[in-house]
Structures are given as C-alpha cells and as structure tokens.
Amino acid sequence: MSVDVNEAFADERATQLRAARDWERALQDRLAAGELELLPDGRYRVLTGWDAGEILSAQGVPQHGLDLSLGTAALYTAVPAWHTLGNVIPGGTSDIDKVLELGGIDYQVESVPAQYPWNGETRVDTTLHHTVRTDTGASLGVVRNGYEIIQNRRAFEFLQELANDDEAIWESAGALRGGKKVFVAMRLPQHVTVDADGINDSIIPFIVAINSHDGSSSFQVVATPWRPVCGNTERLAVEHAFTRWSIRHTRKATDRIKEARRTLGLSIKYYDRLADEETxxxxxxxxxxxxxxxxxxxxxxxxxxxxxxxxxxxxxxxxxxxxxxxxxxxxxxxxxxxxxxxxxxxxxxxxxxxxxxxxxxxxxxxxxxxxxxxxxxxxxxxxxxxxxxxxxxx
Structure with a gap:
C-alpha cells in the first residue's frame, strides 16, 4: 500500500496544531482559574495542588535539573511533585536506606589520580585527583590533595537518629548536576505559628542537608522554614539561634559529622525563636x-x-x-x-x-x-x- 507523503505530513502538522491549540486553551483555563501565575520572564508559577510553588517554562514544561545518569530522575519525595518525576512514597518514610535508594543517591564516590597526555605518554598530576561515581564512572570534579570524600550515606545517616527520636519524616532526597550535588530534606513534626491570635500564619519546619562531590562547597546542614501559602523559603537568621552548620571536605570531616546530632537540637530551637520574632x-x-x-x-x-x-x-x-x-x-x-x-x-x-x-x-x-x-x-x-x-x- 503506497503512502502519500504530502498527505501524511499535512495530517501530522494538523495534529500538532490541534495539540498546540489544546495546550494553549488549557493554559488559559488554568490562568483564569487561578491555578497558574504568569511571571515577568514569561514562565508560570503553579499556585494550587501538589505542585504549588513549582515553576513551568514558557511552554508549560517543568524544568528540573535532576540527575538523569541512570535513565530516571534522581528524586525521592513524600508528595507527588516535579510533575510525575521521581519516586513517591505518600506520607514519606523514616527509612534512610529506602530514601537513598529511591532518591538515586545510594552510590559511592572514589578518588583517582588526575592524568594528562604529554608527548605520547600519560603523566600523573600528583597534586590533583578526580572524584568519580563508582556506579557510572562519571567524573564529578577535580580536587586537590587533602580533599576528604564524604559518602552520601555517611553524610546523611546522622539525621536518621532525628527521625527515630522525634518522629520526623524524610520529605525528599535527590541529586543534581549528574550527582555532583546531593541533598536530603527532613520535615519536623511540629509546625510554627506566627501571630496565633492574629494572622495565624503557618510555617513548616525542615532540616536540609547538602553534600557535594566536586569540591565546590562544604557539607552543610540548614534549618529551612517553608511557608506553604506562597512557597517561600523563610531562611533567615534570628537572634541567638543556630541556622546553619557546615564541614569542609578535609581530614577528619566524617568524624565531625558525629557532632551534628547535638547541634541539630539547637537548630530545632531556632523555630521557636523564629515564631517569636515573626510575630x-x-x-x-x-x-x-x-x-x-x-x-x-x-x-x-x-x-x-x-x-x-x-x-x-x-x-x-x-x-x-x-x-x-x-x-x-x-x-x-x-x-x-x-x-x-x-x-x-x-x-x-x-x-x-x-x-x-x-x-x-x-x-x-x-x-x-x-x-x-x-x-x-x-x-x-x-x-x-x-x-x-x-x-x-x-
């Protein structure tokens, strides 16, 4: 059976135009319904539903920057987000091993000598090393001697104690930029209320830990208040309260992580102080x-x-x-x-x-x-x- 190429092309183009019109109509409907907000640069912010606060491109497509090294987006989350990307456990989990696996951050990182070709031979720069993922072999960065790799599990496992003791829930975990940067977020059980007798604003308390493998930044733990009504991160310093704690990737870095559990107790107190000052x-x-x-x-x-x-x-x-x-x-x-x-x-x-x-x-x-x-x-x-x-x- 012969195919009229011109007719087939016309049918395909007509289908594309119908899809574009349908998308534009759906977009306008969402704008009219107050589900989306047009931003100054032509993108859109989602105002309702599970994806509230997320940003869509001018074409209505979410852009995420998540690691795709293994073919799927490296993300675990307790609520449907990122527009069907990642692995969702409704309500979350308190099992760190499950979080690392579903978040795509259960890989190891090794250090290998930095090499370069010269006059037909391979030489080694003894002052530099590459950090490399052991599951994909991808180079994550070039670091100097003395750089201490903090493995993902070691970086985040101390938070497991917080989950066990205080009924906190792992909210999300994932990797960015090919696994060069990884993160976990833990939602604390208590909520913060600003001006309970007045505006009665709610802020959800989180602890976020961020690790990098490319030499660009320290391992960090931060208190991150989130305001659901607008998707803002209300991360600011208040008087006499801890908000951030970091470790450089140097010798004994992993030993210092053991101090984090005590320090976290101070960060939790931050939320009480935050409520007082915001009120x-x-x-x-x-x-x-x-x-x-x-x-x-x-x-x-x-x-x-x-x-x-x-x-x-x-x-x-x-x-x-x-x-x-x-x-x-x-x-x-x-x-x-x-x-x-x-x-x-x-x-x-x-x-x-x-x-x-x-x-x-x-x-x-x-x-x-x-x-x-x-x-x-x-x-x-x-x-x-x-x-x-x-x-x-x-």
Whole structure:
C-alpha cells in the first residue's frame, strides 16, 4: 500500500496544531482559574495542588535539573511533585536506606589520580585527583590533595537518629548536576505559628542537608522554614539561634559529622525563636517610606548607574511594592508583610543568569531551585529581617 507523503505530513502538522491549540486553551483555563501565575520572564508559577510553588517554562514544561545518569530522575519525595518525576512514597518514610535508594543517591564516590597526555605518554598530576561515581564512572570534579570524600550515606545517616527520636519524616532526597550535588530534606513534626491570635500564619519546619562531590562547597546542614501559602523559603537568621552548620571536605570531616546530632537540637530551637520574632513583626505597623528605605538599604542606589541598570532597579521596586500590596491585603501593612515581600521577590522574581560553570546554563528554574537549596540569598533575607526588627523597638 503506497503512502502519500504530502498527505501524511499535512495530517501530522494538523495534529500538532490541534495539540498546540489544546495546550494553549488549557493554559488559559488554568490562568483564569487561578491555578497558574504568569511571571515577568514569561514562565508560570503553579499556585494550587501538589505542585504549588513549582515553576513551568514558557511552554508549560517543568524544568528540573535532576540527575538523569541512570535513565530516571534522581528524586525521592513524600508528595507527588516535579510533575510525575521521581519516586513517591505518600506520607514519606523514616527509612534512610529506602530514601537513598529511591532518591538515586545510594552510590559511592572514589578518588583517582588526575592524568594528562604529554608527548605520547600519560603523566600523573600528583597534586590533583578526580572524584568519580563508582556506579557510572562519571567524573564529578577535580580536587586537590587533602580533599576528604564524604559518602552520601555517611553524610546523611546522622539525621536518621532525628527521625527515630522525634518522629520526623524524610520529605525528599535527590541529586543534581549528574550527582555532583546531593541533598536530603527532613520535615519536623511540629509546625510554627506566627501571630496565633492574629494572622495565624503557618510555617513548616525542615532540616536540609547538602553534600557535594566536586569540591565546590562544604557539607552543610540548614534549618529551612517553608511557608506553604506562597512557597517561600523563610531562611533567615534570628537572634541567638543556630541556622546553619557546615564541614569542609578535609581530614577528619566524617568524624565531625558525629557532632551534628547535638547541634541539630539547637537548630530545632531556632523555630521557636523564629515564631517569636515573626510575630513581633506581624504586630509592627509599617509606613511606605520605611519600606522604600528598606529597599534602598538592601539594593543601594548607584549614582553612576547605566540606563539599563536604572530600569532594572525601577522594575525591582515596582515588583516589591506589588508584592507588598498583595501581602498587605492578607496580613495588614506591617513589617511582617514587608519581609514576606522581600522573600517572595528573592525566591521567585529576582533575575538569575545561570553560568556554564554551574552546570545549569539555560535552565533558570533549576538554577533558582539550587539557589534556594544552598541559601544564596540568605544574607539579604537576614539583613532585611534585622532592619525590620529595629522598627519593633521604636
């Protein structure tokens, strides 16, 4: 039976056009229903359902940056997320071995000498080594002598004690950039309530541990409050409370991890202090000029700015005021609303240009997620918090 190629092509193109129209119609329906929000760069933020807070590309496709070395996305999660990617255990688990396996981070890492060709022979650089995955043979990075590999299980197993003692649940785990960076997140059983007699805002407490195998960063454990109403990470420093703990990849690094269990007790107390300070901000009125002063203190004006940077600054100020207006409708014009506006801007709207060195060039959503995970903007958030706390003492 012969096939009319032109007719077949026309049918295929008609099918593609129908699919595009159906997708566009579905997208507009979701926007109209308040399920999606159009972001300034043309992407979309999911506002409802299991995927609330996730970012879609301009074509409506989620971009994740998860490790795909073994053919599937390296992700374990306690709730359906990442748009069907990864392995889901509804409600989560407290079994670390299951978490490592399903999160695709149960591999080992070895150090091998760095070699290079020279005049037809292979030479060894005795000052450098490659870190290599033993399951795929992939090189993860080049490190100097003295670099101590912290295996994934050793890095995260101390949190198992927290799960056993306090009924905490492993919320998620996974690998990024081909396994160069791995993470686990543990959800603590108690919730934090801000201004229980007023706005009654809920913050979910997490402990996140992050390990790297490419020499780019230390092993870190951070307290990471998450605000479900907008998907913000409320990670900021409060008075006399621990928020971050790190270990460099040097000798005896794995021995120092044993200290983490004691330190975690201090990080859990952080959430009590956080609730107290955020409640104080929720009860502190804010004038518009005070918000403008806050913006200028975080992003200082530049008298020599170019027209382009001036437009960027004006766009940032406009966005921050719009976010403040949204928060004011719900919580009143308070220092708390101002802090939420700054956090929302940093988490979801601030410009980001992922470099080739990051391994995420061109993938802004994944790069933004990595910024949240690593706390790139924590210092700005903490500065805003400290300045707003001064208003409380007027």
């Amino acid at each position: 104080a901000l929720a009860r502190t009125d804010l004038a518009i000029n005070e918000f403008n002063e806050l913006i200028d203190s975080l992003w200082e004006p530049d008298d020599t700015a170019t027209p382009r940077s001036t437009r960027t600054r004006e766009a940032r100020r406009d966005r921050l005021h719009a976010l403040l207006a949204e928060e004011t409708e719900r919580t009143g014009r308070t220092a708390y609303a101002a802090e939420r506006a700054v956090t929302d801007y940093l988490d979801h709207y601030a410009p980001i240009r992922p470099s080739a060195a990051s391994g995420l060039k061109g993938n802004k959503p994944a790069a933004r997620g990595l910024r949240l995970l690593e706390g790139t903007d924590d210092d700005v958030k903490s500065t805003a918090h400290r300045r707003l706390m001064l208003l409380r003492r007027r």
